[in-house]
Amino acid sequence: MSDVVRVESLKSDLGVARIVSLPRPELEKGWVRVEIERVALTTNNMSYAVFGDALGYWNLFPAADTDHGCMPAWGFAHVTESRVDQIVEGTRVFGYFPLSNELVMRPTAITTRSFVDAAAHRTGTPKVYNVYEIKAEAASARSDSFVSIFRPLFITSYTAADFLRERNYFGASQIVISSASSKTAYGIAHCIAGDASVVKIGLTSARNGDFVRQLGCYERIAEYGDLASVDRDVPTLYVDLAADPELRRRVHEYFGDSLVYDCLVGSTQGVQLPDPAAPDENLPGPQPEFFFAATQLDAYKAAGQARAFMAQYERDELSFTERVADIRNPWMRLEEHRGLVDAPSVIAQLHDGTVDPAVGHIFEIQPTGAGE
Numbered sequence: 494m495s496d497v498v499r500v501e502s503l504k505s506d507l508g509v510a511r512i513v514s515l516p517r518p519e520l521e522k523g524w525v526r527v528e529i530e531r532v533a534l535t536t537n538n539m540s541y542a543v544f545g546d547a548l549g550y551w552n553l554f555p556a557a558d559t560d561h562g563c564m565p566a567w568g569f570a571h572v573t574e575s576r577v578d579q580i581v582e583g584t585r586v587f588g589y590f591p592l593s594n595e596l597v598m599r600p601t602a603i604t605t606r607s608f609v610d611a612a613a614h615r616t617g618t619p620k621v622y623n624v625y626e627i628k629a630e631a632a633s634a635r636s637d638s639f640v641s642i643f644r645p646l647f648i649t650s651y652t653a654a655d656f657l658r659e660r661n662y663f664g665a666s667q668i669v670i671s672s673a674s675s676k677t678a679y680g681i682a683h684c685i686a687g688d689a690s691v692v693k694i695g696l697t698s699a700r701n702g703d704f705v706r707q708l709g710c711y712e713r714i715a716e717y718g719d720l721a722s723v724d725r726d727v728p729t730l731y732v733d734l735a736a737d738p739e740l741r742r743r744v745h746e747y748f749g750d751s752l753v754y755d756c757l758v759g760s761t762q763g764v765q766l767p768d769p770a771a772p773d774e775n776l777p778g779p780q781p782e783f784f785f786a787a788t789q790l791d792a793y794k795a796a797g798q799a800r801a802f803m804a805q806y807e808r809d810e811l812s813f814t815e816r817v818a819d820i821r822n823p824w825m826r827l828e829e830h831r832g833l834v835d836a837p838s839v840i841a842q843l844h845d846g847t848v849d850p851a852v853g854h855i856f857e858i859q860p861t862g863a864g865e
């Protein structure tokens with residue numbers, strides 16, 4: 494019987510990860526065992542690790558010791574052993590997994606579309622992380638890879654764009670988006686590309702300036718050191734993916750009264766987030782407001798629009814990923830790693846911020862034989 498192989502991050506230095514081998518647990522009644530087919534890693538996964546203790550991400554997949562944590566990742570798996578009547582072997586699911594070759598789960602709330610893993614250590618975490626969507630056989634390994642990378646990111650881009658559009662961009666005529674090279678950031682720019690009432694300005698590092706320039710979804714680009722090149726006299730909305738406190742201060746001081754709203758979506762710099770209960774009185778302009786995709790999705794659910802929203806979303810996600818992969822000018826190319834052996838070095842690069850933004854990292858752990 495083969496072992497469970499898993500990647501665990503050192504909590505005191507998130508750039509360091511190890512590969513551990515553990516005995517396979519016996520499968521008890523009421524549980525299923527899944528083989529994990531493929532998962533994606535982007536900076537978003539590093540954010541889960543950064544907030545592993547604060548937001549409970551470390552609880553989802555307990556590590557072998559308390560100095561380590563299992564970084565969660567989105568991807569596909571299939572059931573190889575089932576001790577649950579309603580779930581047959583071979584059932585495919587999409588959801589949240591550890592970087593591992595397998596996982597045992599205790600499905601509840603089982604429908605033809607999904608189930609919830611009710612393992613005891615997961616009950617304190619938001620439901621969105623415990624739901625597994627039941628999926629048909631893979632259309633292709635490539636399409637699964639794109640969904641693994643973009644489903645958690647583009648749903649944020651899409652709902653953030655909706656949130657801002659519904660509020661008429663808070664009266665702004667330009668939107669400054671930090672960490673503009675990130676997939677979540679350019680997803681937002683893509684979603685509002687057709688809206689001529691606002692100019693989209695990508696704010697990025699000198700290292701990633703050329704990448705952002707060639708995307709074509711921002712009308713203008715400014716590097717972090719070149720904020721002064723942006724017009725400060727028009728109503729401006731800041732969409733913050735970086736969460737860099739020094740950059741936030743510079744943005745607020747530079748735009749002054751022109752800053753209409755600060756929408757905090759991401760934290761690529763991996764720092765502590767502002768405390769909404771303790772506003773920074775010395776920060777000029779509006780305080781940053783957190784954006785959570787889940788809150789926006791709850792609003793659709795409350796309005797009875799959840800299913801229609803998801804149907805439209807999946808169509809728009811497909812057209813976005815087709816644009817991302819367009820061979821005439823691809824925004825991203827897949828880098829597929831066999832097994833987990835490369836995971837520690839990719840995690841080190843994500844931690845340092847040295848990952849090429851033009852690359853999407855996929856770990857193909859248990860190939861399914863689906864065609865390319």
Ligand SMILES: NC(=O)c1ccc[n+]([C@@H]2O[C@H](COP(=O)([O-])OP(=O)(O)OC[C@H]3O[C@@H](n4cnc5c(N)ncnc54)[C@H](OP(=O)(O)O)[C@@H]3O)[C@@H](O)[C@H]2O)c1
Pocket residue numbers: 535536537538540541645646649671672673674675676677678696697698701734735757758759760761762763784785786787843844845846847849850
């Ligand atoms: N609110 C939500 O619900 C939600 C949902 C999904 C994602 N997010 C957040 O969105 C952010 C972007 O995630 P992603 O997966 O789209 O990112 P990604 O595509 O992997 O983007 C990487 C970019 O982030 C910046 N960066 C990454 N690591 C860095 C480091 N160590 N130091 C400095 N800059 C670094 C760089 O951009 P620049 O050079 O352009 O700065 C880099 O090109 C994450 O913080 C993620 O948690 C939030």
